[in-house]
Amino acid sequence: AAGVIQSPRHLIKEKRETATLKCYPIPRHDTVYWYQQGPGQDPQFLISFYEKMQSDKGSIPDRFSAQQFSDYHSELNMSSLELGDSALYFCASSPRQGLNTEAFFGQGTRLTVV
């Protein structure tokens, strides 16, 4: 079965650089979520999209922005990178937004800021 695809899998950037992470949801899933997971931490919700519109926002820094495109893939843009942005970034998708909906995670992008 098709899964959530994220690219790149690994990314090394210098401080103050910009990074773009991509997420391709499971086919026919219209909802995408972005999570950040620091070392030894649980995943923290950043932002979500439903039908190409932002639906919810969490602890996402102003330096980050995201969008969902017409083909439902999503991109997370991160500017003025800081050392503290080093983390695993996961994208998840679900067939709908709401309560009783299961979200499936991609393999993640490991971002290292040096």
Place this chain on the structure above:
Amino acid sequence: QKEVEQNSGPLSVPEGAIASLNCTYSDRVSQSFFWYRQYSGKSPELIMSIYSNGDKEDGRFTAQLNKASQYVSLLIRDSQPSDSATYLCAVIDYAGGTSYGKLTFGQGTILTVHP
């Protein structure tokens, strides 16, 4: 206080035993509950979802939900070394009367199954 609390462990059980993982949540409007398994450096993998009080069984896994006590648990029967991982409890709740499916995670319980 964290919204979703788990025993951080680590929890160590012998192969073939039952592993019991516990989770409590503070928000009474939490409605949907999930257990994810995460191997080190990998993505969370959905194991179980449970939405109503009682037990839900899937193979070696049983999820139990008690909304009155704000408690959800995961039992793993016949534990195998391959079950060794971090288990994350997650909830979805209403945000101002609407739910957009955002997951709030506990800090995870590290499980080790030794041969």
